Amino acid sequence: MNFTVFQYPKSKHTRSLAPRLFKRYQTYKRYLQHEFSRTCVYCRQPDSSAPNLNFGVDHYRPKGIPKFASLECNYQNLYYCCGSCNSRKNNDWPKDESKGPYIVNPCDYIMSQHLRFESTKGTMATRTKFGEYTEDLLQLNDPTQVEYRKTTLAILKMAAINLTSLNNQKTQIIQLFQQNTISADIYDDEIGNIDDEIKTIETFIQNNTGSKPLLRVRNLK
Numbered sequence: 001m002n003f004t005v006f007q008y009p010k011s012k013h014t015r016s017l018a019p020r021l022f023k024r025y026q027t028y029k030r031y032l033q034h035e036f037s038r039t040c041v042y043c044r045q046p047d048s049s050a051p052n053l054n055f056g057v058d059h060y061r062p063k064g065i066p067k068f069a070s071l072e073c074n075y076q077n078l079y080y081c082c083g084s085c086n087s088r089k090n091n092d093w094p095k096d097e098s099k100g101p102y103i104v105n106p107c108d109y110i111m112s113q114h115l116r117f118e119s120t121k122g123t124m125a126t127r128t129k130f131g132e133y134t135e136d137l138l139q140l141n142d143p144t145q146v147e148y149r150k151t152t153l154a155i156l157k158m159a160a161i162n163l164t165s166l167n168n169q170k171t172q173i174i175q176l177f178q179q180n181t182i183s184a185d186i187y188d189d190e191i192g193n194i195d196d197e198i199k200t201i202e203t204f205i206q207n208n209t210g211s212k213p214l215l216r217v218r219n220l221k
């Protein structure tokens with residue numbers, strides 16, 4: 001199993017949803033969760049990887065800057081973002097718009113050209129000035145984040161190995177039962193235990209890779 005969690009997109013994201021206009025920007029959160037596959041667009045952490053990550057709606061052009069106040073509920077200006085990236089980003093906007101530096105987002109920039117996840121180290125490497133600016137402002141290489149990414153990937157790999165082994169065990173139990181080597185009671189017990197373990201590992205993998213199924217939203221384009 002090859003995990004792509006934490007990797008930055010290699011192409012620009014084209015929005016697939018077109019929700020109607022809502023009065024409260026918070027209503028867009030569930031659309032943004034779909035739009036950006038339940039992952040923080042800046043640090044690439046999935047919202048299902050831990051409780052209390054306080055995911056919310058990021059206003060790329062900050063709503064706290066008067067000239068952008070009209071974009072508060074403009075879907076094109078909204079991104080899915082974890083609580084720490086959101087508070088670190090805050091009202092950041094370049095003084096000189098012609099020069100930047102800008103924080104990179106997945107709709108206007110090819111993220112992977114600016115930032116790259118280094119899986120062996122757990123770090124986010126910077127490739128451009130905008131990438132450096134984003135990494136620095138959002139503290140993408142905060143030591144606890146780096147350790148979290150590194151350990152998560154290692155445990156995901158162990159989980160995948162475990163899953164393969166459990167599926168092999170299951171095949172063996174089925175064969176033993178078909179050969180009448182074990183009783184129906186033992187078969188039921190063994191299969192039940194293995195299925196529980198498989199379910200737990202699959203849930204772990206889904207939560208930590210951001211592949212946990214989403215609830216449906218209306219107004220799909």
Ligand SMILES: [Zn+2]
Binds near residue numbers: 043045
């Ligand atoms: Zn984040």
